[in-house]
Amino acid sequence: MTDWLTAQEVMTRLKLRPQTLYAYVSRGRIEAKADDEDPRRRLYRAADVDRLSYRKTRGRRNAVIAEDAIAWGEPVLASAITTVAQGRLWYRGQDVEELAQAARLEDVARLLWACGNARFPPQTNRIGPGTPSQRMFATIAARAANDPAIAGRTPKALYFEAAAVLDALVDAVAGGPGEGPIHDRLARAWGCDAQGADLIRRALVLLADHELNASTFAVRVTASTRASLAACVMAGLAALSGPLHGGMARRVLVFLEETRRVGIESAVQARLHQGTVVxxxxxxxxxxxxxxxxxxxxxxxxxxxxxxxxxxxxxITGEAPNIDFALAALASALKLIDDAPFLLFATARCTGWIAHALEQFQSGRLIRPRARYVGAAPATV
Structure with a gap:
């Protein structure tokens, strides 16, 4: 099946009038692009059309619409931070691929936090023993237990605390306090040269935020209760630790082990026969x-x-590698520690989590959805 449809095909499939189709496009519900063979004509993404068609078949009940929105569905929260559009990722309207050419994570943090040229002064953080992951969780948990709540504080105070939380996380990953750009601090801790440090910088920029994923949603729910920034980051770390999120790079390594045992083609075919993705x-x-x-x-x-x-x-599959494969490949190329992909992910995403926590707090709304109950009927009173 083709990935793109003509306007007539879309209108036929969804039973739409031209003006309704254009409204869907303007609201971002259907992605459109120019036809390579005829620039005067527009084509529309088939996956977006299929999703809308599915929703129509299920009806328009509010409960069903809300339930569908949870998994790769319609947007459920307004945000000015990050979006995925035209096959690209944008931080406040700036193309991430272009930012990755030269920006540092600190630059991206300022952009996402909308804090102008705020400074990132080094902090004095006491880092305990353990693996980098253990130190990171323990350090952020300790701050979450002691830092003040978001409410009732000025933007300047929150930005300073945001920088302090990020600095503490970086120190925990690196194993102790350090100075200089974040990517250089991690590179020194992992024994990388200047080229390796620049690759770490690039990875951090590319991973800083990704719209409303699982960990970011957890952060926004936490922020909506007015919890501290460290508590919000702790919620993000907890969600990120799952094998379907920040743990995906480890699954890539497991798959590579399969290819060594049975060969690449056989390993890919086995996944497809099991009905699972590679x-x-x-x-x-x-x-x-x-x-x-x-x-x-x-x-x-x-x-x-x-x-x-x-x-x-x-x-075999026609699918291109995603960021999890790229992170695993980078860690292998630089001979980084086993948990480096997760640590890079968490360090970078801390900036995005904080941006979403600040934005959610500014909205003044508590996130409290309702469950669609499907259990045994309550007893008659």
């Missing part, structure tokens, strides 16, 4: 390829094993 390939929001993976993989030469897996998987 870890590290494809993304629902990027039918034509994850721009974050593209921007990262173009900056270094992948280890041969990863290049072979990419080539064979793309040939």
């Amino acid at each position: 870890p590290g390939f494809g993304h629902p929001l990027y039918p034509e390829g994850d721009p974050r993976a593209r921007a990262l993989l173009s900056a270094f030469e992948m280890p041969e094993e990863f290049a072979n897996v990419q080539r064979m998987t793309e040939t």
Whole structure:
């Protein structure tokens, strides 16, 4: 089936008038692009049309619409921070692939937090023992237990605390206090040269935010209760730790182990026969390829094993690598510690989580959805 449909095909499938189709496009519910063969004609993404068609078949009851919105559905919260549009990722209207060319994570934090040229003064953070992940969770948990709530504080105070929370997380990952740009601090901790440090910088920028994913939603729910910024970040870390979110890079490594045992083609075919996706390939929001993976993989030469897996998987499935595959390849190329993909993810995403926490607080709304009860009927009183 084609990925793009003509206007007539869309109107026939959805039973729409032209003006309704154009309204759907203007609201971002159907993505449109110019036809390569005839620039005067527009084409419309088939996946968006299929989703709208499915919703029509289920009816328009509010409960059903809200339930569908939870999983890759319609937008459920207003935000001015990040969006996915035209197959690209945008931070406050700026193309992430372009930002990744030279920006630092601190620059992106200022952009996402809308705090102008706020400084990031180094803090004195006491970091306990343990692995980097253990230190990170313990450090943020300690702040969550002691930091004041968001409510009743000036933007300047919140921005200073945001920088302090991020600095504490970086110190925990690196193993102790440090100075200089965040990517240099991590690179020194992991024994990377200048080229490796620049690749870490690029990865951090590309991972800083990704709209309303699972961890960010957890952060916004927490922020809506007026909890502290550290508590919000703690909620994000908890959600990120799951194997379907920040743990995906580890699943990529498990798949690579499968390819070593049975061969790449057999490993891919086995996944397809099981009805499962190949870890590290494809993304629902990027039918034509994850721009974050593209921007990262173009900056270094992948280890041969990863290049072979990419080539064979793309040939069989047609799916391009996503950011999880790119992170695993980067960690392998730089010979980073085993948990480096998750640590990079958490460090970068801390900036996005804080941006969403601040925005949710400014909205003044408590996030409190209702459950659609499907259990045993309550007893008659």
